[in-house]
Amino acid sequence: xxxxxxxxxxxxxxxxxxxxxxxxxxxxxxxxxxxxxxxxxxxxxxxxxxxxxxxxxxxxxxxxxxxxxxxxxxxxxxxxxxxxxxxxxxxxxxxxxxxxxxxxxxxxxxxxxxxxxxxxxxxxxxxxxxxxxxxxxxxxxxxxxxxxxxxxxxxxxxxxxxxxxxxxxxxxxxxxxxxxxxxxxxxxxxxxxxxxxxxxxxxxxxxxxxxxxxxxxxxxxxxxxxxxxxxxxxxxxxxxxxxxxxxxxxxxxxxxxxxxxxxxxxxxxxxxxxxxxxxxxxxxxxxxxxxxxxxxxxxxxxxxxxxxxxxxxxxxxxxx
Amino acid sequence: xxxxxxxxxxxxxxxxxxxxxxxxxxxxxxxxxxxxxxxxxxxxxxxxxxxxxxxxxxxxxxxxxxxxxxxxxxxxxxxxxxxxxxxxxxxxxxxxxxxxxxxxxxxxxxxxxxxxxxxxxxxxxxxxxxxxxxxxxxxxxxxxxxxxxxxxxxxxxxxxxxxxxx
Numbered sequence: 001x002x003x004x005x006x007x008x009x010x011x012x013x014x015x016x017x018x019x020x021x022x023x024x025x026x027x028x029x030x031x032x033x034x035x036x037x038x039x040x041x042x043x044x045x046x047x048x049x050x051x052x053x054x055x056x057x058x059x060x061x062x063x064x065x066x067x068x069x070x071x072x073x074x075x076x077x078x079x080x081x082x083x084x085x086x087x088x089x090x091x092x093x094x095x096x097x098x099x100x101x102x103x104x105x106x107x108x109x110x111x112x113x114x115x116x117x118x119x120x121x122x123x124x125x126x127x128x129x130x131x132x133x134x135x136x137x138x139x140x141x142x143x144x145x146x147x148x149x150x151x152x153x154x155x156x157x158x159x160x161x162x163x164x165x166x167x168x169x170x171x172x173x174x175x176x177x178x179x180x181x182x183x184x185x186x187x188x189x190x191x192x193x194x195x196x197x198x199x200x201x202x203x204x205x206x207x208x209x210x211x212x213x214x215x216x217x218x219x220x221x222x223x224x225x226x227x228x229x230x231x232x233x234x235x236x237x238x239x240x241x242x243x244x245x246x247x248x249x250x251x252x253x254x255x256x257x258x259x260x261x262x263x264x265x266x267x268x269x270x271x272x273x274x275x276x277x278x279x280x281x282x283x284x285x286x287x288x289x290x291x292x293x294x295x296x297x298x299x300x301x302x303x304x305x306x307x308x309x310x311x312x313x314x315x316x317x318x319x320x
Numbered sequence: 321x322x323x324x325x326x327x328x329x330x331x332x333x334x335x336x337x338x339x340x341x342x343x344x345x346x347x348x349x350x351x352x353x354x355x356x357x358x359x360x361x362x363x364x365x366x367x368x369x370x371x372x373x374x375x376x377x378x379x380x381x382x383x384x385x386x387x388x389x390x391x392x393x394x395x396x397x398x399x400x401x402x403x404x405x406x407x408x409x410x411x412x413x414x415x416x417x418x419x420x421x422x423x424x425x426x427x428x429x430x431x432x433x434x435x436x437x438x439x440x441x442x443x444x445x446x447x448x449x450x451x452x453x454x455x456x457x458x459x460x461x462x463x464x465x466x467x468x469x470x471x472x473x474x475x476x477x478x479x480x481x482x483x484x485x486x
Contacts, residue, residue, distance in 0.1 A: 009416075027416035030352065032384070047384045048351070048415075083384050087351045087415035171418075270399040274421055281422050286469060288420045291402050293410075 001083075003110060004302045005031040005103045008141065008295040009088040010095035011169065011262045012133035015220030015253035016200035022133035023143040024295040025167060027094070030085040031062065031103040033110075037079030049086040049096065061097055065104025065128050072124055075111050091175040093256030098134035101125050102299045106139075110301055118298065123153045134256065141298030145205050158208050160296055164266055165213065165250065167294065170239075170276035171260045172287040176232050181257030184228045193223040213250055216264055220251035233259035234283035242279055246272045335439060336430040336484035341477045343424045343470060345375075346398045347456070348405055349390040352415030355382045359412050360389065366404045372397055376425075376458045376465065386415075390456065392467070395421055423455060424473035427465040428480055434459040446483045452476050 007029050012022035029049075037043065042057035057063045062084065070077030088096040105125050109115045118139050125135040132146035136155050146155040204219035206212075230236030236254070239261050243252040248268030255262040265272040273289040280287040353359055360379070367374055372393055380388040393401040398421060409417045433439045443464050447454060452475065456467035468476050 026410070028352070030415065045384070047386075085352055085384050085386060085415065269402060270421075273419065277420075277422055281471065286422065288418050290416060290418055291406060292416070293406075 001304050002033045002035065003304065004033070005106045005110075005299060006302065007031065007099040007103045007106075007299045008138055008297075009292075010098055010134045010138040011093070011167070011253075011255040011260075012095065012098075012131075012137075013225060013254070013256055014133075014204075014262075015226070015251060016197050016204055016222045016224075017133070017145070018197070018222065018225045019131050019133055020147065020201065021143070021145055021204065022095075022137045023167070024137040024141045024298055025094070025169070025290075026293040026295045027087055027290060028295075029088050029096070029099045029103065031107065032083040032085065033107060034081045034083055037081055039077060039079055041079035043081040044084060045082070046084045046086060048084075049088060050084075050090050051086070053090075054084065054086075061100040062104045062107075065101045065125075066107045067104075068128055069105040069108035069121075069124055070111065073108055073112060073116075075108065077108060077111060080107065089171050089260075091177060092171050093176065093254065093258050093260040094169065094171070095134040095138055095256065097178070098129055098138045101129045101135055102139045104128075106299055106301055115301075122155070126153050137298070139299050141294075141296045143208060143294060158205070159211070160294060161208070161211075161213065161264075163293075166265055166269060167262055167290075167292045168265050168269060168273045168276070169255060169260055169262045169290045169292060170273060170280065170287050171289065172233065172235070172280045172285045174233050174259050174285055176229070176258045178257050181229050181232060184232055185225055186228065189224055196221075196223045213264075213266070216251035217244060217249065220253055222253070226254050229254055229258050234285045235279040239276055239279040243272060243275050246275050248272060335433060335436060336428055338429045339426065339477055339480040339484060340429065341424055341426045341473050343473060344395050345392045345423060345425055345467070346395040346401070346419060346421040347390060347392055347423055347467065348401055349388055349418045349420075350405060350409055350414050350416075351388050351418060352386040353389050354412060354414070355385050355387055362412065363389065363405070363408045366408050367393075367401065370400045370404045372401045372404060374401075376456060376467070378456060378458075392425070392456075420455075422470045423467050424470045425465050425467050426473060426476045426480065427463050428484065429463045431462060434461060434464055440464055442483055443480065446479050447476055450475055450479045452479075 008024040009027040014021040046054045126132045129135045132148040136146045137144040143158040207215035250264035252263040277287045374391045377391040405417045452472045454466045
């Protein structure tokens, strides 16, 4: 193995922070570069999530992101032999596609003579993904407030919460595509709903930044997207209310565009998780749950033998 | 229950003594465990320190230098298991831990049940005819245990009792 790119899952659209707030989670895909191939050739082995559908390089988001990033970064991109160890569930609102975008861009960056820092690559990642709230935390780690106008990216990474606050994610065995979830949203919202969300998301960011965790359940409430997306999966319309009522729950939201549901919990972790999974079960849907931390490191590139591997990359790129 | 003509008949009390179930279980799966000696020892010693009894330990076939390790714990102490598994998963650099509390186990018991090939066959075909998916399987000389979705447990017990004990 030449190098491993370790990329965390992410939970975005957090409650009131539609397209704005997201966090990296301690659940990871490993993208292992096994060897370099002639330009344009790819061999992909996928183990775990997506192992029967992601092995064709055509349409594979990791490869598309790698090639686009190589073009943007102005490098001759060799082909790749990759092994993807995927633990992030697909199409469940946990940032699996964003992890592929981050992974592909970082693979291309590793081919540079002088790789750029991660924050210099963020705008490119956001341009590939189309919105910032998954890729920015997935790349940088932490809870991040992001703003993107289609060209320029502004973001602030917030401080870490106390260790006893964990993220419970219930993942049902149904899928919601991001495009379907986008189509479920109305074209216009009322001024009162817009004000409702502005007040909540401002409070959420301010509370998080200053460690006033008791505000979270209130600050995560939303009127812009969740009620429309909750209709797209079984249990969606009941689950937020039921989980919110469990003592120890510090706020609950649809993760990404669903169907996973995330909650902050301080104590009573099992009860919070079981309230969510029981709701899915009552609707006849199997689910499992994760108890995760906010990942603070974001994506990491690990070289097995740095000097040797840099030489190998140079060797293939120069065609010797 | 309808049976195909070529299927063996149920064995009655001669082979199977009882069909029992247990709802007090939850499944833990540690994903992407590095395939190096000592990892499993570290995980299960941590669980032992917390007095978390485990059962039905299954390690997947190693692929890409990693395995998944799954096991059962009692559901009423799942909270302690969650804490211990999260700690170890982080220390060993695994990909994550996933939990499933919506399960139950169904056990068919009798002398030498797993040595009689027709018994496992009857267990699995009975559950299949009921449309019940098996999540995990384990056996000893005297028992065969299947983990199924919690909402399927009663139906599984009834079907297996009809098959073996009626």
